[in-house]
Amino acid sequence: MSILVTGAAGFIGCNNVIALNKRGVTDIIAVDNLEKSEKFVNLTKCAISDYFDKRDFIARVRAGTAPKPEAIFHQGACSDTMELDGKYMMENNYRYTLELYRWAQELRIPFIYASSAATYGAHTEFIEDVRYEGPLNVYGYSKYLFDQVLRRELGYLRAPVIGLKYFNVYGPHEQHKGRMASVAFHQYFQYRRDHKVKLFEGCLGYANGAQERDFVYVEDVCKVLMHFLDRPVSGVFNCGTGRAQPFNAVSLSVVNTIRESEGLPAYTLEEAVGAGEIEYIPFPEALKGKYQAYTQANLEKLRAAGCDVEFRSVEEGTSDYMKVLLQEYPTVA
Numbered sequence: 001m002s003i004l005v006t007g008a009a010g011f012i013g014c015n016n017v018i019a020l021n022k023r024g025v026t027d028i029i030a031v032d033n034l035e036k037s038e039k040f041v042n043l044t045k046c047a048i049s050d051y052f053d054k055r056d057f058i059a060r061v062r063a064g065t066a067p068k069p070e071a072i073f074h075q076g077a078c079s080d081t082m083e084l085d086g087k088y089m090m091e092n093n094y095r096y097t098l099e100l101y102r103w104a105q106e107l108r109i110p111f112i113y114a115s116s117a118a119t120y121g122a123h124t125e126f127i128e129d130v131r132y133e134g135p136l137n138v139y140g141y142s143k144y145l146f147d148q149v150l151r152r153e154l155g156y157l158r159a160p161v162i163g164l165k166y167f168n169v170y171g172p173h174e175q176h177k178g179r180m181a182s183v184a185f186h187q188y189f190q191y192r193r194d195h196k197v198k199l200f201e202g203c204l205g206y207a208n209g210a211q212e213r214d215f216v217y218v219e220d221v222c223k224v225l226m227h228f229l230d231r232p233v234s235g236v237f238n239c240g241t242g243r244a245q246p247f248n249a250v251s252l253s254v255v256n257t258i259r260e261s262e263g264l265p266a267y268t269l270e271e272a273v274g275a276g277e278i279e280y281i282p283f284p285e286a287l288k289g290k291y292q293a294y295t296q297a298n299l300e301k302l303r304a305a306g307c308d309v310e311f312r313s314v315e316e317g318t319s320d321y322m323k324v325l326l327q328e329y330p331t332v333a
Contacts, residue, residue: 004069006031006054006100007076011174012114012166012218014042016073018173019222021047029067031057032076039176058096061103071229072104074113079139080180081118082286086138093142098149101161108159110232112225115163117214117240117295119144126214127298128165128236136289147236160232164224167240167297170317171218172324183247184318187254188325191277192332197251201280204293208280209248211293214240217317223309224302233305240297241311251278253318261326 003020007013008030017028026047033054034040043051050067052060054076060066077093097113104111118140119133120126130148135141143165150161170182177185187197199209206212216239224239248269255277256266272278312320 001025001071002027002029002049002067002069004029004031004072006057006072006074007114008032008046008048008051009034009039009042010075011042011171011177012169012221013073013075014046014173015171015218015222016075016225017046017048019219019226023226029069036176042173042176045173054096058099061099066103068107069109071110072100072112073225073229074100074111077114077142079116079177081137081139083137083139089138089142090145093139094145097146101146101149104161105158110160110162110229112162112164112228112232113146114143115147115165115236116140116143117165117167117238117297118292119147119165120292120295122292124294125298126238126240126296128238128301136292150234150236154234157234160228160234162228162232162234163236164221164228164239165236165297166221167214167216167238167295169216169218169221171321172328173218183250184254184321185325187251188258188322188329189332191254191258192329196277196279197254198279198281199247199251200283203283203288203291206293209251209278210246212244212246212296213292214242214244214295214297215250215314215317216240216297217312217320220309220311220317224307227307227309228305231306235301235305237302237305237307238297238299239302240295240299241313242297242299243311243313244294244296245314248278249314250318253315254322257319257322258326261323 009032028048030048030051121134121136123132125132135144170184174181190197202208
């Protein structure tokens with residue numbers, strides 16, 4: 001079975017390929033952009049059959065010379081919520097997705113693509129319906145716009161199309177993402193280096209570190225991806241745990257998992273703050289008006305599609321992730 005994965009050198013894309021490899025699928029066409037060449041490290045974890053630059057591949061699609069897969073996982077995108085170049089964002093995220101989607105329909109093959117919880121913006125209900133959506137940045141809008149294309153065309157599809165609104169995904173193989181890597185990733189290095197982690201002070205009515213997000217472990221996301229490969233049901237679906245948990249829970253899990261590895265007892269939140277091992281810093285001006293202080297995926301539609309994946313809690317997922325990082329980065333400068 002030949003499968004195309006875009007963004008294959010990226011975070012979710014790499015994990016997507018690994019999940020396919022675990023099934024014995026190695027005929028994988030990887031598409032990405034390696035102008036920042038450090039992402040190649042993720043590809044070394046993967047078994048693939050070919051690699052194409054994203055621009056070269058879409059040119060081949062237009063020319064009719066691209067290799068034809070049996071399914072497409074489209075994970076490639078610019079996911080920087082602070083990117084200000086709207087022309088680039090719309091070309092890279094929206095237009096590229098639209099062309100791949102049209103091609104998949106011509107080939108009559110499943111197309112599973114990355115949408116985002118950023119499409120919801122400041123709304124506090126997270127139901128897959130345009131009435132609950134209103135992106136706060138051009139990244140969210142680039143995802144929102146393609147979701148509308150799919151919704152308009154659902155009744156005319158030649159092959160399944162599944163959009164997954166990813167909530168706050170974290171886990172292995174995100175080391176190349178810089179500032180856009182997860183809180184858990186950054187805090188691992190903060191704690192190993194300085195013996196403390198940093199969180200934003202309260203905002204939008206939330207106490208320090210009490211802003212809540214739906215944090216979903218990347219391996220659980222991949223289980224959802226494999227579900228829709230096996231049992232495709234067209235539509236736009238939330239991909240989160242259905243639980244909003246505070247950033248404090250992430251930080252405490254980071255601190256306590258590393259303390260456990262050092263033979264030290266676990267802290268309560270109050271003890272960690274009192275010991276200076278969780279520190280609150282001023283909320284950035286650049287994020288004001290563009291920040292989701294609360295997200296929680298409504299899973300009714302996902303469950304109705306037959307997806308019964310059990311999602312890890314923040315405590316479970318962060319602990320698993322810290323153990324991976326302790327093995328990969330046993331020493332921190």
